[in-house]
Structure formats: structure tokens, C-alpha cells
Amino acid sequence: SYELxxxxxxxxxxxxxxRITCSGDALPKQLVYWxxxxxxxxxxxxxxxxxxxxxIPERISASSxxxxxxxxxxxxxxxxxxxxxxxxxDSSGLYPVFGGGTKLTxx
Amino acid sequence: EVQLVESGGGLVKPGGSLRLxxxxxxxxxxxxxMSWVRQVPGKGLEWVGRIRSKTEGGxxxxxxxxxxxxxxxxxxxxxxxxxxxxxxxxxxxxxxYCTREDGxxxxxYWGQGSLVTVSS
Numbered sequence: 389s390y391e392l393x394x395x396x397x398x399x400x401x402x403x404x405x406x407r408i409t410c411s412g413d414a415l416p417k418q419l420v421y422w423x424x425x426x427x428x429x430x431x432x433x434x435x436x437x438x439x440x441x442x443x444i445p446e447r448i449s450a451s452s453x454x455x456x457x458x459x460x461x462x463x464x465x466x467x468x469x470x471x472x473x474x475x476x477x478d479s480s481g482l483y484p485v486f487g488g489g490t491k492l493t494x495x
Numbered sequence: 496e497v498q499l500v501e502s503g504g505g506l507v508k509p510g511g512s513l514r515l516x517x518x519x520x521x522x523x524x525x526x527x528x529m530s531w532v533r534q535v536p537g538k539g540l541e542w543v544g545r546i547r548s549k550t551e552g553g554x555x556x557x558x559x560x561x562x563x564x565x566x567x568x569x570x571x572x573x574x575x576x577x578x579x580x581x582x583x584x585x586x587x588x589x590x591x592y593c594t595r596e597d598g599x600x601x602x603x604y605w606g607q608g609s610l611v612t613v614s615s
Binding site: 389419421423425429430431432433436471473475477481482483484485486487488489 | 530532538539540541542556558559592596599600601602603605606607608
């Protein structure tokens, strides 16, 4: 079955920049979405392909090149500590797939 | 304000059955594609399955781990989504989220989740 690969963990100090990658063979053909999930809360979509939803700070950005998509969080703040998931679809486009998730720790 | 409220979770023995419900408000439910996504303890998010709007066929798709055991249905008159789970296994334990899917794209609105525990 199709998989999206994320690093299990990423960390950074307040004010620094964190980058979370998501790799998958079908990414050149499929859109990528990013979610933030905090314990006990539902996931929140924070990037839809190239679009940042209203209310999401500008210091959060996303890009994609070839088989790798990247979520970049600048000026890290304590509130950014959460799990981050990428989501795309398999090569058919019919079946959604989530990455394994990356735990972002703000030191 | 869009609200999705799940109910029906609980403890069930392996091999047992359970039905989750999700009541939706704040959006035109009959036009919505709806999905269930789960989070298994200590693991990530996993798409369970979807049901299309009736105007687009009302058909369902399922992820491989649940195909043949789970059934998604909807009652547009009640703005309610259902997940019927049969032949439950311990690996089905997790928090089940009801979501509105933006047609083959992303999951825009989420409920708060309903915990299902499969254990003897």
C-alpha cells in the first residue's frame, strides 16, 4: 500500500525555524495538505496545497518539489508544539493517505 | 459555525460490533462528502472510509484494514453520519473522527472524536 514518510520528530528553540518533510512517490501528481494536531484535540488543516487558510499565521509555509513536500514553521513559539501530519492521495487519487506524523518539540 | 458531534463509542469485545454516529450542523449535510478518520493509540491518523453525497451516487469507499467489516451510511433527513463496525479487532482500538471531506482532497471540518476500545 502507498505510504507517506515523515520524520518521527523535529525540534527547535523559540525563534528558530523548523522544517518537516513528507515523502511519497505520488506527490508529483497529487496535492499535499498539512494538519496540526494537539493532544485531546481534533486535527486542524494548516495548509491546503499552496494555500494557507485564514487564521493560520504567515510564519507557517509549505512547498513541494518532486517526491518531497516541506512544511516550514518560522519564529518558533511554544504554542507550535504539536504533531504535524501530511496528507495526500495514492496514485489513483481516490484514496487519502496520511503520513506517520512528526512530533515538533519547542525546546 | 460548523459542528460535528460523534457518539456511540465505548468498550467492546473482540469479534463484537459497534455503531458510531456523527450529527452535523452548520453546513448543508446532504451535499457533503463525509469521511471517518481514526487515530490508533501511539500511532498516526488513518483514513477509514468515505460516503459521497446522494447527488453524486451516495457510494462508499473503504481503507484496506476495514474493508468488508465496516459500513458507512448517512441519513440526510437527520444530518447524521454512521459507522457500523463489525468483527472488531484489538487493532481497531482508537479515536474515531467524523470529518467533512472536500471531495477527494482534504478534510476541512472535524468532530472531537469518539473513543472505541476493543478488548476482552
